Amino acid sequence: MQRISFIGSGNVATHLAMSLKKAGCQIVDICSHTFSNAENLAGRVGAKAIHSYEELDQNIDLCIISVPDHAIVTLVNELKHKKFFVVHTSGSIPMDIFDGKFVDYGVFYPLQTFSKEKPVDFERIPVCIESNNKNKEKGLLELASRLSQMVYQLNSEQRKEIHIAAVFACNFTNHLYGIAQKLLESKQVPFEIIKPLIQETAEKVKDLNPIDAQTGPAVRNDAATMSNHMEILRNENDEYAEIYKLMSESILKNKKGK
Amino acid sequence: MQRISFIGSGNVATHLAMSLKKAGCQIVDICSHTFSNAENLAGRVGAKAIHSYEELDQNIDLCIISVPDHAIVTLVNELKHKKFFVVHTSGSIPMDIFDGKFVDYGVFYPLQTFSKEKPVDFERIPVCIESNNKNKEKGLLELASRLSQMVYQLNSEQRKEIHIAAVFACNFTNHLYGIAQKLLESKQVPFEIIKPLIQETAEKVKDLNPIDAQTGPAVRNDAATMSNHMEILRNENDEYAEIYKLMSESILKNKKGK
Numbered sequence: 001m002q003r004i005s006f007i008g009s010g011n012v013a014t015h016l017a018m019s020l021k022k023a024g025c026q027i028v029d030i031c032s033h034t035f036s037n038a039e040n041l042a043g044r045v046g047a048k049a050i051h052s053y054e055e056l057d058q059n060i061d062l063c064i065i066s067v068p069d070h071a072i073v074t075l076v077n078e079l080k081h082k083k084f085f086v087v088h089t090s091g092s093i094p095m096d097i098f099d100g101k102f103v104d105y106g107v108f109y110p111l112q113t114f115s116k117e118k119p120v121d122f123e124r125i126p127v128c129i130e131s132n133n134k135n136k137e138k139g140l141l142e143l144a145s146r147l148s149q150m151v152y153q154l155n156s157e158q159r160k161e162i163h164i165a166a167v168f169a170c171n172f173t174n175h176l177y178g179i180a181q182k183l184l185e186s187k188q189v190p191f192e193i194i195k196p197l198i199q200e201t202a203e204k205v206k207d208l209n210p211i212d213a214q215t216g217p218a219v220r221n222d223a224a225t226m227s228n229h230m231e232i233l234r235n236e237n238d239e240y241a242e243i244y245k246l247m248s249e250s251i252l253k254n255k256k257g258k
Numbered sequence: 259m260q261r262i263s264f265i266g267s268g269n270v271a272t273h274l275a276m277s278l279k280k281a282g283c284q285i286v287d288i289c290s291h292t293f294s295n296a297e298n299l300a301g302r303v304g305a306k307a308i309h310s311y312e313e314l315d316q317n318i319d320l321c322i323i324s325v326p327d328h329a330i331v332t333l334v335n336e337l338k339h340k341k342f343f344v345v346h347t348s349g350s351i352p353m354d355i356f357d358g359k360f361v362d363y364g365v366f367y368p369l370q371t372f373s374k375e376k377p378v379d380f381e382r383i384p385v386c387i388e389s390n391n392k393n394k395e396k397g398l399l400e401l402a403s404r405l406s407q408m409v410y411q412l413n414s415e416q417r418k419e420i421h422i423a424a425v426f427a428c429n430f431t432n433h434l435y436g437i438a439q440k441l442l443e444s445k446q447v448p449f450e451i452i453k454p455l456i457q458e459t460a461e462k463v464k465d466l467n468p469i470d471a472q473t474g475p476a477v478r479n480d481a482a483t484m485s486n487h488m489e490i491l492r493n494e495n496d497e498y499a500e501i502y503k504l505m506s507e508s509i510l511k512n513k514k515g516k
Binding site for chain 2: 069070092111112113115124125126128150152154157158160161162163164165166167168169170171172173174175176177178179180181183184186187188189191192193194195196197198199200201202203204205206209210211213214215216217218219222224225228229232233239240242243244246247250251253254
């Protein structure tokens with residue numbers, strides 16, 4: 001798969017297009033509703049910026065749709081009956097949205113949180129691929145392997161579960177960091193103080209299973225500390241107290257050996 | 259503060275004694291109920307292993323009590339009226355437990371999660387200090403600064419809040435990693451796949467405030483994705499569904515600009 005076009009010019013499209021270019025692919029067209037974004041990305045990867053699907057070069061090996069989830073279905077309906085091989089990059093949209101609209105289709109889902117300005121090392125980003133055509137799937141596998149050392153052939157149900165797991169391990173975790181920050185700052189303690197602990201907590205599960213790395217009052221069933229914490233939290237913020245209670249109960253229930 | 263003894267020989271005592279030794283201090287006695295542990299640590303830092311408080315050399319600059327929280331109060335009662343300067347290493351025990359039992363006392367709390375076997379770089383571990391005696395506090399500050407670049411003079415109320423914040427940012431976060439692992443493995447997806455995302459999520463808040471780094475369906479108020487996730491979770495595990503609901507509501511409520 002050598003000649004590749006993109007629909008979309010957001011964070012995922014940007015990092016993916018640049019990495020594919022670097023891996024030796026030719027980026028043909030960048031199509032985006034926001035034409036200035038398309039132009040910007042096209043300029044960075046030597047592609048052509050276009051306004052409408054009608055202008056898409058049909059002579060390509062792959063068209064990557066990388067737009068927000070809520071826009072994919074409409075887009076696929078507008079795009080249908082193009083002859084090229086098409087994939088989307090979403091974790092939560094099943095592959096079968098292409099059903100009856102394209103002959104060959106699939107998914108190319110990089111599992112990472114991207115910021116436009118922060119460079120990424122694609123080698124260490126897991127890529128989940130899937131296709132209705134086994135030959136095309138082999139092609140995607142080969143393409144993904146040129147970018148990343150972690151390539152997984154997974155079905156739509158598995159990909160959706162990954163997306164849910166990512167909400168827990170990434171989105172909810174970040175929210176816990178935010179709660180920690182608010183608690184600290186309410187007592188004039190800088191957020192800085194807890195950053196090494198945050199890094200070490202993430203570091204630990206590189207080698208340990210989370211259940212073996214679990215520490216704290218809940219897993220020790222240290223009722224005195226927990227009720228003391230709950231009392232303080234109830235005075236400060238009911239919502240945080242509720243999260244404390246639910247999470248502590250869940251840790252205790254799932255504790256090793258139970 | 260040059261001549262230092264320890265009561266306790268667990269993870270914190272081990273890392274602290276070894277780091278103080280390396281920083282040029284003399285470790286005098288190691289006192290522990292588990293004598294073999296005391297012997298082991300004493301051997302590593304050139305100290306004397308002892309059984310009972312009566313054998314403690316009184317001619318020291320500092321005695322560091324590093325035992326589980328629930329054991330501290332009893333220990334302090336047994337130890338009282340010794341003439342030396344004493345500190346404990348606990349985040350959640352207030353300094354005033356020493357009140358009326360010692361003349362000079364304080365706290366030396368390293369904010370990190372320690373595993374006995376994993377070497378630590380004390381330079382990057384925040385140390386929170388406190389003392390009832392301003393001169394001794396200066397001495398603790400000087401001592402802590404020989405180990406770490408991050409030394410904070412904080413009172414007991416602030417230290418307790420740090421401990422609660424750490425429960426959120428470390429213990430609860432690790433539990434979320436564990437939930438992610440269970441969700442993935444229920445669909446035969448290896449935990450490996452989400453590890454780069456875990457690392458990146460922790461990495462991001464080195465430079466960004468968590469509220470600015472927040473991503474995911476909740477902060478986007480993406481009701482379709484959330485209700486789809488909830489439906490799947492309710493079929494798999496009610497407890498996880500409840501956590502999903504509470505955390506998502508909390509993210510939405512605390513969202514930037516609200």
